[in-house]
Amino acid sequence: GENVEQHPSTLSVQEGDSAVIKCTYSDSASNYFPWYKQELGKGPQLIIDIRSNVGEKKDQRIAVTLNKTAKHFSLHITETQPEDSAVYFCAASRGGGADGLTFGKGTHLIIQP
Amino acid sequence: DSGVTQTPKHLITATGQRVTLRCSPRSGDLSVYWYQQSLDQGLQFLIQYYNGEERAKGNILERFSAQQFPDLHSELNLSSLELGDSALYFCASSARAGYNEQFFGPGTRLTVL
Numbered sequence: 001g002e003n004v005e006q007h008p009s010t011l012s013v014q015e016g017d018s019a020v021i022k023c024t025y026s027d028s029a030s031n032y033f034p035w036y037k038q039e040l041g042k043g044p045q046l047i048i049d050i051r052s053n054v055g056e057k058k059d060q061r062i063a064v065t066l067n068k069t070a071k072h073f074s075l076h077i078t079e080t081q082p083e084d085s086a087v088y089f090c091a092a093s094r095g096g097g098a099d100g101l102t103f104g105k106g107t108h109l110i111i112q113p
Numbered sequence: 114d115s116g117v118t119q120t121p122k123h124l125i126t127a128t129g130q131r132v133t134l135r136c137s138p139r140s141g142d143l144s145v146y147w148y149q150q151s152l153d154q155g156l157q158f159l160i161q162y163y164n165g166e167e168r169a170k171g172n173i174l175e176r177f178s179a180q181q182f183p184d185l186h187s188e189l190n191l192s193s194l195e196l197g198d199s200a201l202y203f204c205a206s207s208a209r210a211g212y213n214e215q216f217f218g219p220g221t222r223l224t225v226l
Contacts, residue, residue: 034214043115043203043217044156089156098169100146100158101215 002027004092006104014112019080021107023090024072030092032099033066033073038087038106047088048075077109085111116140117218119204125224131192134221138185138206144168145187146207146215147179151200162187163209194225 003026013019025033031052036044050057050064050073057064061080066073077084087108091101116139126132138145147159149172158171162181173179176194181187191198201220207213 036217043117043219045115046214046216049214091156097163098161099213100161100169100171101148101156102158103156105155 002030002092002094002102004090004102004104006090006107008107009105010108010110012110012112013080015080015082017080019077019084019109021075021088021090021109022072023074023092023104024070025092025102026071027092027094028068028071029094030102032093032095033064034091034101035062035064035075036089036091036103038089044089080109080111082111082113085109115216115218117204117206117216119202119218119221121221122219123222123224125226126194127226128194128196130194130225131190132194132223134189134191134202134204134223136187136189136204136206136218138187138204139216142206142208142216143185144207144209144213145181145185146205147173147187147189148203148205148217149200150203150220154200156203159189191223196225199223199225 006023034049038044063076087106090104093099118137143164159173161169179189203220205215205217207215
């Protein structure tokens with residue numbers, strides 16, 4: 001089955017700096033790659049996603065890049081703010097109707113004021 | 114607020130018991146997913162239903178079962194509970210199966226004593 005590795009497990013950046021979280025996946029048939037943000041005591045919140053026919057997607061301060069050849073994808077957050085502090089999860093799925101997500105272990109992002 | 118509701122928020126029970134967790138998907142969503150989140154296993158996909166039928170199975174134990182009713186709400190039944198079943202259980206929904214965004218509910222925290 002699919003295996004998703006996520007790095008780093010903890011990332012501390014100064015407010016205003018950029019943060020990058022990286023994931024690799026093992027199943028070349030995976031076609032859908034979402035990113036979730038989870039705050040304490042809440043459910044995961046979808047923040048951005050990318051499909052295999054796209055190399056990059058941007059939404060305001062966040063962007064995701066996908067390299068299908070290398071089987072890795074990354075989340076980029078620019079101009080970080082205190083409210084960006086949370087745990088971020090990457091995930092992958094094959095889609096096609098049976099599409100449970102396989103998640104990475106998560107990255108605890110800490111924004112230092 | 115994702116629009117996905119889960120009840121109860123917290124559940125405390127004893128080993129050997131059986132519990133039922135309930136999920137109402139976003140209005141109009143046909144697909145429901147169940148996930149388990151624990152410190153050691155992370156976020157794991159359990160099972161998916163689409164319009165009342167089971168569509169995909171993940172790492173779901175034989176002691177666990179689920180169903181989706183005609184009104185599209187879903188229930189996850191956990192039986193012969195063990196200490197290791199203590200975890201957060203999330204429900205997610207999407208408009209249809211395949212390549213679609215999954216929106217997570219707030220979760221049910223299960224504690225088995």
